[in-house]
Amino acid sequence: MVSTKNGRLLFHSVPVRDGIVPGTLRYDESETIDLDAVPLNGGALFKLLAVSADPFLTALMSPAYSESAFEHLTYKIGKPIIAYAVIVALRSEIPTVKAGDHFMNMFPLEEYFIIDSLPERTVPLPNDVGIPWSTYVGVCGxxxxxxxxxxxxxxxxxxxxxxxxxxxxxxxxxxxxxxxxxxxxxxxxxxxxxxxxxxxxxxxxxxxxxxxxxxxxxxxxxxxxxxxxxxxxxxxxxxxxxxxxxxxxxxxxxxxxxxxxxxxxxxxxxxxxxxxxxxxxxxxxWDLYEGHLDDFYTTVPKLVADGEIKYREDVTRGLGSLEDAMIGLFKGTNVGKAVVIVADE
Amino acid sequence: MVSTKNGRLLFHSVPVRDGIVPGTLRYDESETIDLDAVPLNGGALFKLLAVSADPFLTALMSPAYSESAFEHLTYKIGKPIIAYAVIVALRSEIPTVKAGDHFMNMFPLEEYFIIDSLPERTVPLPNDVGIPWSTYVGVCGxxxxxxxxxxxxxxxxxxxxxxxxxxxxxxxxxxxxxxxxxxxxxxxxxxxxxxxxxxxxxxxxxxxxxxxxxxxxxxxxxxxxxxxxxxxxxxxxxxxxxxxxxxxxxxxxxxxxxxxxxxxxxxxxxxxxxxxxxxxxxxxxWDLYEGHLDDFYTTVPKLVADGEIKYREDVTRGLGSLEDAMIGLFKGTNVGKAVVIVADE
Known part of the structure; x- marks a missing residue:
């Protein structure tokens, strides 16, 4: 049995204003996971690769938004926040998911996690054009x-x-x-x-x-x-x-x-x-997925791979860096799309 | 030669604020017209029957709107204001207009006036359902x-x-x-x-x-x-x-x-x-006329005549009463659609 540290990014306190302030989030390293032995119970074990720092996440921190379309996503104190992320399956008992498959959606920000099934609107990422995984939470996310x-x-x-x-x-x-x-x-x-x-x-x-x-x-x-x-x-x-x-x-x-x-x-x-x-x-x-999502994934990753659509990323490393990346968004210190790389593969 | 008084409603002064105040308009009775002899020069002589008191007219009084879609309609000091009105032709040299024909559009508020041609978007009013002319600047206007x-x-x-x-x-x-x-x-x-x-x-x-x-x-x-x-x-x-x-x-x-x-x-x-x-x-x-205007005039006057669409009018008489009717709109003293009857036929 090998224990691996499983860092999590928790919602620590509701920011009074200005979107997000230091101490809103807390990177917690107290948990471990046995990647080889943890029972899946029909689900799959995923690893977090890349996370997007998006301004709208602050909406999920605010009680003012609890009546909005984001209500079901509103953060809970002491629980991992959710954000758009690219994940890779390490082990799977879900028939449609096999080890090595990549996906993009909003996921809880734990470095490793088990879920019973892929949530609605999860996008599979075959990435047959070979662009960096981080682009799938940015220009292709x-x-x-x-x-x-x-x-x-x-x-x-x-x-x-x-x-x-x-x-x-x-x-x-x-x-x-x-x-x-x-x-x-x-x-x-x-x-x-x-x-x-x-x-x-x-x-x-x-x-x-x-x-x-x-x-x-x-x-x-x-x-x-x-x-x-x-x-x-x-x-x-x-x-x-x-x-x-x-x-x-x-x-x-x-x-x-x-x-x-x-x-x-x-x-x-x-x-x-x-x-x-x-x-x-x-x-x-989300409301535009029907009628546009297939077109998007057929068209845009290829345009990006061919250099016909340019992009710029501001990359930080480590799940704990998301809070600073978010604060940077509101201070305007980022130049490109703010992305956090949690793991390379 | 018989001279008939030709009352006009002139733009007298730009209201400082609050839409319209007493003295914004001036009813002028200084002009006369010889209805039988005045030369038409290829145009037609019309008589004003009913005028609509609409809130948006105040936009035409304000320099703030001079860059808006209404720019070409903005009122000029000392000139008759324009408003939605029902008119009837008294004499005509316009081939498509004959005496007795009724029309609705924005027209200059003179009790009698000659124009060379009907302006764009003029609606002919056969009124084959026999509803009051005033309805054509209200529920059917x-x-x-x-x-x-x-x-x-x-x-x-x-x-x-x-x-x-x-x-x-x-x-x-x-x-x-x-x-x-x-x-x-x-x-x-x-x-x-x-x-x-x-x-x-x-x-x-x-x-x-x-x-x-x-x-x-x-x-x-x-x-x-x-x-x-x-x-x-x-x-x-x-x-x-x-x-x-x-x-x-x-x-x-x-x-x-x-x-x-x-x-x-x-x-x-x-x-x-x-x-x-x-x-x-x-x-x-105006931008909805294409695709909707025919449907409107086929459908609505009949629904009104049949009592399936109800309406209520607050009628005042005389072109000079428009200013008070407009002020009433902003004070909220009107209950129904504010209409000014200038002449019965």
């Missing part, structure tokens, strides 16, 4: 799905139109929009990120911390499609600079999460929705 | 079109769902929603209006001035479709009480027009769009 499926379903993009993209999953959207023939304005939170989004094809890119978003959007003649990860004052500027019949894809409101006062807590220009016939759509990528 | 076409295009209503309707054009929407099998919650600004919307079929109706909108929406289990004429705090409550995948039809934001501070000037709960996958649609009824 939920953030990439959101960009690809949301853009295809809701942008109604027409060649020659202008889109304003706030980054995050937006770096993929920039490339989708350029492929569709749009002019792309992109905002980012540092000069380094501005250079990155330019390298991804943005025609106009600016640092929203030092430039005036509304002035730039108006100078560029207004926008037809807004890809919003930010909310708050950026959304207000986009409403003000919207052209008639614009489409607003509401993927996240990172500036508004936890904002109870100040400029990001309220929207002043909502009347533009009426005056300019704007359509504003909030969506969960 | 732009407000009715908005309700009927907007509901059909955007509500995605399913039997058993719940809709929250703020009144105005909403009285028709209540009846559409009941015909589709929805539970209808309606808000109105007086106890008398509450009784009226109940008589139109609302399952739950309340006076938003004395009741707490959010409490009622939550007590009723939330909403799937929101028909918004109001904006402001009512929209905020609807966002908060929204169920997952709700549809918000944004027809007007009467509470927000001109509100530069106070609770109606800002929206606090916009993040629900992301958390609950809400779709929020602003639309102009």
């Amino acid at each position: 939920m953030p990439g799905q959101t960009a690809y499926m949301g853009w295809k379903e809701y942008s109604k993009a027409k060649k020659g139109e202008t889109t304003f993209v706030t980054t995050g999953a937006g770096k993929f959207v920039i490339q989708m929009a350029k492929r569709d023939g749009l002019k792309v304005i992109a905002s980012a939170g540092s000069d380094e990120k501005v250079e990155l989004v330019k390298s991804f094809g943005a025609d106009v890119a600016f640092n929203y911390k030092t430039a005036n978003t509304l002035e730039i959007l108006e100078r560029e003649g207004g926008i037809d499609v807004f890809w919003d990860n930010v909310g708050g004052v950026t959304l207000d500027a986009a409403l003000q600079a919207s052209r008639s019949k614009a489409r607003f894809l509401e993927c996240g409101m990172m500036a508004a999460y936890g904002a109870t006062d100040g400029p990001n807590a309220v929207i002043k220009n909502i009347w533009n929705i009426v005056g300019k016939s704007i359509t504003m759509v909030g969506f969960l990528v | 732009m407000p009715g079109q908005t309700a009927y076409m907007g509901w059909k295009e955007y509500s995605k209503a399913k039997k058993g769902e719940t809709t929250f309707v703020t009144t105005g054009a909403g009285k028709f929407v209540i009846q559409m929603a009941k015909r589709d099998g929805l539970k209808v919650i309606a808000s109105a600004g007086s106890d008398e209006k509450v009784e009226l919307v109940k008589s139109f079929g609302a399952d739950v109706a309340f006076n938003y001035k004395t009741a707490n909108t959010l409490e009622i929406l939550e007590r009723e289990g939330g909403i799937d479709v929101f028909w918004d004429n109001v904006g402001g705090v009512t929209l905020d409550a609807a966002l908060q009480a929204s169920r997952s995948k709700a549809r918000f039809l944004e027809c007007g934001m009467m509470a927000a027009y001109g509100a530069t501070d106070g609770p109606n000037a800002v929206i606090k709960n916009i993040w629900n769009i992301v958390g609950k996958s809400i779709t929020m649609v602003g639309f102009l009824v």
Whole structure:
């Protein structure tokens, strides 16, 4: 009998505000597991490989979201949090799963765990194009799905139109929009990120911390499609600079999460929705799986492997580094997609 | 030569705020017209019969809207304002128009006027069902079109769902929603209006001035479709009480027009769009004409004539009464659709 340490990332305390603070999560190393002998009871033993640090995870930390679509995922104090991850099967008694198979979905963040069956919406990852496993929680994971499926379903993009993209999953959207023939304005939170989004094809890119978003959007003649990860004052500027019949894809409101006062807590220009016939759509990528998921996994990993879709990752190592990676998201210190590598294989 | 007084309703001064105030418009009786002899020069002479007092007209008074879809309609000081009206041809040199023909569209508010051709989107009114001409600027006019076409295009209503309707054009929407099998919650600004919307079929109706909108929406289990004429705090409550995948039809934001501070000037709960996958649609009824206008005029006047769609009008007489009717809209003193009868035939 060989005991292996089985680190877990636990929900330690509810953050008061600002998404996540040090001490919200706790990396616990007190448990061990016997990988060869632990009984499976008809289930399968998995190993965690890569985890995605996504802004929306903070929603699962907040009681405010307990009535939302995420209710069943809300974190419980003292229990492992869940997040999008790539896992590999070590041993299996599930007929459809064999050792060595990889999967992506939201899983509890334990370095090793046994489950009876794969949860709904689990994506098998044959990875026949040979890209890094981490990409399957990034450009080929939920953030990439959101960009690809949301853009295809809701942008109604027409060649020659202008889109304003706030980054995050937006770096993929920039490339989708350029492929569709749009002019792309992109905002980012540092000069380094501005250079990155330019390298991804943005025609106009600016640092929203030092430039005036509304002035730039108006100078560029207004926008037809807004890809919003930010909310708050950026959304207000986009409403003000919207052209008639614009489409607003509401993927996240990172500036508004936890904002109870100040400029990001309220929207002043909502009347533009009426005056300019704007359509504003909030969506969960899950609801787009039917009709888009097969297309996504047939198309995107190959585009990534061929270098036709670029991506950038900010990688940290070790499950315990997720908290810092999450805090970095809200401080804006990451440049690429924040990914935690737990194990290489 | 017989001179007939030709009264005109002029834009007199830009209201500072609150939509419209006394003195915004001026009824001018200084002009006359010789109805029998005035040369038509290939055009036609029309007489104004009925005019609609619509909240959105205040948008045409405000420089803030000069960049909106209404830009080309913005009122000019000293010139007749335009509004939805029913007109009848007295004499015509336009081949497709003969004396006695009735039409509905936005027209300059002069009791008699000559135009070279009918403007785009003019609706001919054969009125073969024999309903009052005033209905063609109300339940069978732009407000009715908005309700009927907007509901059909955007509500995605399913039997058993719940809709929250703020009144105005909403009285028709209540009846559409009941015909589709929805539970209808309606808000109105007086106890008398509450009784009226109940008589139109609302399952739950309340006076938003004395009741707490959010409490009622939550007590009723939330909403799937929101028909918004109001904006402001009512929209905020609807966002908060929204169920997952709700549809918000944004027809007007009467509470927000001109509100530069106070609770109606800002929206606090916009993040629900992301958390609950809400779709929020602003639309102009004009953009729905293709595909819906023929259906509307084939269906609705007959339903009205047969009493299957109820309506209520608050009628005033004389073109000069429009200003008071408009002020009444914002004070909430009207109960039914506010219509001005300029002449009976």
